[in-house]
Amino acid sequence: MALDVKTGQTVKVTIHKTINRAAARKTIERLFMKDKSVAAPLEARSANFIPLPKRRGGQIWTKRPNKVHPALNRGDSATIVATPQAIRDLGSVADFVEAAPH
Numbered sequence: 001m002a003l004d005v006k007t008g009q010t011v012k013v014t015i016h017k018t019i020n021r022a023a024a025r026k027t028i029e030r031l032f033m034k035d036k037s038v039a040a041p042l043e044a045r046s047a048n049f050i051p052l053p054k055r056r057g058g059q060i061w062t063k064r065p066n067k068v069h070p071a072l073n074r075g076d077s078a079t080i081v082a083t084p085q086a087i088r089d090l091g092s093v094a095d096f097v098e099a100a101p102h
Helices: 022-032 036-047 084-092
Strands: 010-015 054-056 059-061 077-081 097-101
Touching: 010 022, 010 084, 022 077, 022 084, 036 077
Parallel strands: none
Antiparallel strands: 010 077, 010 097, 054 059
């Protein structure tokens, strides 16, 4: 991998190619959710949801909010902290993203 960052540095990750593999999309989504600016609107939606437990079929049942996935389009970027796992993840999706120390 050509990315020479050390653990603890901040890295700016930008999508430069359309993601066409499901596993790569999940990996990039997991990396992007570490950026507070990307995750904040999705977490706000979950925070506004009020769980109302009720009895359904003799069991207590609670509706939970559906997970909302971020739109990962070309040109989207996120700033993340480089951890050993994040560096390995960036290496596995290097075909789709550009990462540079920030």
